[in-house]
Amino acid sequence: xxxxxxxxIGPLESIPRSGSRRLCLRxxxxxxxxxxxxxxxxFALIDECPHKKGPLSEGIVSGKTVTCPLHNWxxxxxxxxxxxxxxxxxxxxxxxVVDGNIHVYLPEPAVEAIA
Amino acid sequence: xxxxxxxxxxxPVAQLVVIGNGMAAMRTVEELLKHEGGKRYRIxxxxxxxxxxxxRIMLSSVLAGDKQLDEIVINPRQWYEENGIRLIxxxxxxxxxRDARTVTSASGICVPYDRLLIATGSKPLAPRIPGLELxxxxxxxxxxxxxxxxxxxxxxxxxxVIGGGLLGLEAAWGLRQRGMSVALxxxxxxxxxxxxxxxxxxxxxxxxxRRGIAFFTEGQTKEIGGVDxxxxxxxxxxxxxxxxxxxxxxxxxxxxxxxxAAGLEINRGIVVGDDMRTSDPDIFAVGECVEHxxxxxxxxxxxxxxxxxxxxxxxxxxxxxxxxxxxxxxxKITGVDVFSAGALMAADASDEEITxxxxxNGVYKKIVLRxxxxxxxxxxxxxxxxxxxxxxxxxxxxxxxxRERLVFGxxxxxxxxxxxxxxxxxxxxxxxxxxxxxGVCKGDIxxxxxxxxxxxxxxxxxxxxASASCGQCTGQVxxxxxxxxxxxxxxxxxTVCDCTEADHDEVRAAIRTQQLKSMDAVRTALGWKKPxxxxxxxxxxxxxxxxxxxxxxxxxxxxxxxNERLHANIQKDGTYSVVxxxxxxxxTPAELHAIADVAEKFHIPTVKVTGGQRIDLLxxxxxxxxxxxxxxxxxxxxxxxxxAKGLRTVKTCVGKEWCRFGTQDSTGxxxxxxxxxxxxxxxxxxxxxxxxxxRNCAEASIxxxxxxxxxxxxxxxxxxxxxxxxxxxxxxxxxxxxxxxLQYAGAFMQLYREEAHYMERSAPWVARVxxxxxxxxLVEDAEGREQLCQRFLxxxxxxxxxxxxxxxxxxxxxxxxxxxEVAGALA
Numbered sequence: 037x038x039x040x041x042x043x044x045i046g047p048l049e050s051i052p053r054s055g056s057r058r059l060c061l062r063x064x065x066x067x068x069x070x071x072x073x074x075x076x077x078x079f080a081l082i083d084e085c086p087h088k089k090g091p092l093s094e095g096i097v098s099g100k101t102v103t104c105p106l107h108n109w110x111x112x113x114x115x116x117x118x119x120x121x122x123x124x125x126x127x128x129x130x131x132x133v134v135d136g137n138i139h140v141y142l143p144e145p146a147v148e149a150i151a
Numbered sequence: 152x153x154x155x156x157x158x159x160x161x162x163p164v165a166q167l168v169v170i171g172n173g174m175a176a177m178r179t180v181e182e183l184l185k186h187e188g189g190k191r192y193r194i195x196x197x198x199x200x201x202x203x204x205x206x207r208i209m210l211s212s213v214l215a216g217d218k219q220l221d222e223i224v225i226n227p228r229q230w231y232e233e234n235g236i237r238l239i240x241x242x243x244x245x246x247x248x249r250d251a252r253t254v255t256s257a258s259g260i261c262v263p264y265d266r267l268l269i270a271t272g273s274k275p276l277a278p279r280i281p282g283l284e285l286x287x288x289x290x291x292x293x294x295x296x297x298x299x300x301x302x303x304x305x306x307x308x309x310x311x312v313i314g315g316g317l318l319g320l321e322a323a324w325g326l327r328q329r330g331m332s333v334a335l336x337x338x339x340x341x342x343x344x345x346x347x348x349x350x351x352x353x354x355x356x357x358x359x360x361r362r363g364i365a366f367f368t369e370g371q372t373k374e375i376g377g378v379d380x381x382x383x384x385x386x387x388x389x390x391x392x393x394x395x396x397x398x399x400x401x402x403x404x405x406x407x408x409x410x411x412a413a414g415l416e417i418n419r420g421i422v423v424g425d426d427m428r429t430s431d432p433d434i435f436a437v438g439e440c441v442e443h444x445x446x447x448x449x450x451x452x453x454x455x456x457x458x459x460x461x462x463x464x465x466x467x468x469x470x471x472x473x474x475x476x477x478x479x480x481x482x483k484i485t486g487v488d489v490f491s492a493g494a495l496m497a498a499d500a501s502d503e504e505i506t507x508x509x510x511x512n513g514v515y516k517k518i519v520l521r522x523x524x525x526x527x528x529x530x531x532x533x534x535x536x537x538x539x540x541x542x543x544x545x546x547x548x549x550x551x552x553x554r555e556r557l558v559f560g561x562x563x564x565x566x567x568x569x570x571x572x573x574x575x576x577x578x579x580x581x582x583x584x585x586x587x588x589x590g591v592c593k594g595d596i597x598x599x600x601x602x603x604x605x606x607x608x609x610x611x612x613x614x615x616x617a618s619a620s621c622g623q624c625t626g627q628v629x630x631x632x633x634x635x636x637x638x639x640x641x642x643x644x645x646t647v648c649d650c651t652e653a654d655h656d657e658v659r660a661a662i663r664t665q666q667l668k669s670m671d672a673v674r675t676a677l678g679w680k681k682p683x684x685x686x687x688x689x690x691x692x693x694x695x696x697x698x699x700x701x702x703x704x705x706x707x708x709x710x711x712x713x714n715e716r717l718h719a720n721i722q723k724d725g726t727y728s729v730v731x732x733x734x735x736x737x738x739t740p741a742e743l744h745a746i747a748d749v750a751e752k753f754h755i756p757t758v759k760v761t762g763g764q765r766i767d768l769l770x771x772x773x774x775x776x777x778x779x780x781x782x783x784x785x786x787x788x789x790x791x792x793x794x795a796k797g798l799r800t801v802k803t804c805v806g807k808e809w810c811r812f813g814t815q816d817s818t819g820x821x822x823x824x825x826x827x828x829x830x831x832x833x834x835x836x837x838x839x840x841x842x843x844x845x846r847n848c849a850e851a852s853i854x855x856x857x858x859x860x861x862x863x864x865x866x867x868x869x870x871x872x873x874x875x876x877x878x879x880x881x882x883x884x885x886x887x888x889x890x891x892x893l894q895y896a897g898a899f900m901q902l903y904r905e906e907a908h909y910m911e912r913s914a915p916w917v918a919r920v921x922x923x924x925x926x927x928x929l930v931e932d933a934e935g936r937e938q939l940c941q942r943f944l945x946x947x948x949x950x951x952x953x954x955x956x957x958x959x960x961x962x963x964x965x966x967x968x969x970x971x972e973v974a975g976a977l978a
Contacts (some may be wrong), residue, residue, distance in 0.1 A: 043973040045970050046971065054683075054709035055708075057965065057968075057969060059969060059972075059973065060969050060970075061974070062972045091725055096709065096711075098683045098689060099681060103685070103686035105712065107616070108686065121603070140973075
């Protein structure tokens, strides 16, 4: 993991408690949902429900679970796994908090690295 | 194939003459033609009416405008031609000569027969009263009668129907549908007393009374008055009813004159045996003119059976036997469901009656049991199980095992009785869709229950999604669970969610009595299993607290579904829709300019007029929402709360200001109601409407609260909704002033807010608690009503705030903006 692959996306407070905001990537790819629990834990998932691609960032966050607004699938914030008995997984993005700022792990795409 | 001794007596080509061209006659001919033996007849049919064969039963539907005459024709002329049948219409048979074996018609046509079929039907009974001969008096028997009634309805106003049986009621309803003011005179205290018991008869009368038919029960007609046209009906007790049209529907009597003259055995009707033969073996009779084992017939089902037997007999089948079976009746009035069969009440102390009465839903069911067998059923309001009951009666099935559940209907009785219930869901194809929202079929549910060993409704929901959305199919899913796992899901308590053992009422009571003022306090006090709750209980608790502690409890946005959090409706592509409020459906050129400008400026792809008299802007990007609202706000437009469990629209008609029928200022009243109630949070969405006259153009009778203006004031209706589970409102009260309407509306809103379960529309709530309860709280308890309204108005002081204005001014800005973009890409 190269240091510059960790992107600072701003202070913890920029995400509402028991809530989420969407993070878009300049180059390409699916948006990311960054979640903050009531206990100030933060997680990042691909912002697509494994069921019908609903925007998880608009769901209700309870504990470490978000409920998709479209069809009420529960998704575990730490793993991206659908809560049983549903089956499926939203991609999970590594994340850490440094000095109150959230950093997500987004390696530069290979093409960019060559350019 | 047939035992043809009978036919052996016939010449190779035999003459069959049919007297009568009605339903019984032609069904018999149809049956006959199905048989090989039918081919040797040359058939001649005489009909007194100038028409081809039509479905007399459907005359009611023609009268009511539900059907056209040509839609009730059973066999067109072409059918007669194709089958080589000679049809003579408009020519009544006047004589049968049994010695010469001929029949002769009024016009003098004489036709010989080898076999004769008499199907002369019945004629209307007429009371022995003066005035029957006046123009404007008719029966309700044939097309000519219907023509008279329709002509009267076009030019005259007042109709009186004499007779409150099946036919009379259908005539009354048809004339009412045609715009006449209709009075119905009935000799007995309750309607349809031969088919319905008193309770069901009263429900029926109440419903038809509500639909504008005036009833004069226990009314003995004395005279039809008028000079050269019917003008009034006079009753023995002195009552007098204006009448331009008088319809006699007191009953029918077999039409037997021909048979009498021919010397056939006659009693009340033409006596026939089980083989449908009269006392002359060459003469058969079917239909309403016959008497079989002492019984005469007025309903179609046994007549079809007679036709079948008679057709077979004519074709030489000597084994065909007619046996009268238990009969059922139903009424053909749109939206009035009545079914009855067999005994109407217990005959003696050893018979048992079981009754289910649900006044607020207009449902009444009664079953009569004798020696463990069903012998009678009367259904009002919910009749889908009628044929099932009828079959149980006919099969003389022992229903002792179902006794306690029988009155609740087929699904319930069978779902709980193991064996019998298995038949239904067993027989249901696996691909029958149960849950329309999530596309889940019966097979999916059964498979999940069996392979995963599911035993509760919530497990089935979790695994299959069946009944997880709108919940309409919950009952069916419960029954499938009962069928597949033998579990009675209904016995389990309906908790708020899996986080708690408490139900909605217990949670609300705890909030009030223990003064719980935060979600954490509620969860602690009631021992929630998850400290933060879940997506089901959090919105409910948030609402209950908001309702209980106005001005104190602060709304928790994170416990709201996205639409309520963002004050816009999320669409399937992740964009949002925006619906500004149009008070009472009124708008101005300036508002329309603002809406048009916004749509262009933000490239809003779809602009649609909603069913609630507003304009929907669809396809707005989330980050544009505050700017869109700001522009709309400049023109004075505020949120229409089209996304909220709160007051949505107040639909109105133009009322007396413009409409020639308008009785009150319905638009103005609608605006006042909307100004009073907007912004409130409620258990589920709430829609109002105000109609300026009983024509009800604003569709007030399917709203949570509807007002129908009348000359004398305002009818306030509650508890209706459209949608999947359509429910018409119940009348709450009639008041005389706008102020009273506003007070009742406020009080109703507050009662609903305080007592309904979260996510429960007012329609199921009123159905659950009963309109009588709502009346007790709002109509009979004036002080309570006043207090409810005061509480509502107090809570509204915190609620009538435009959320769009707040957000356009910068509130919760982060909620609408994504985080700043970062470099990177994801596969």
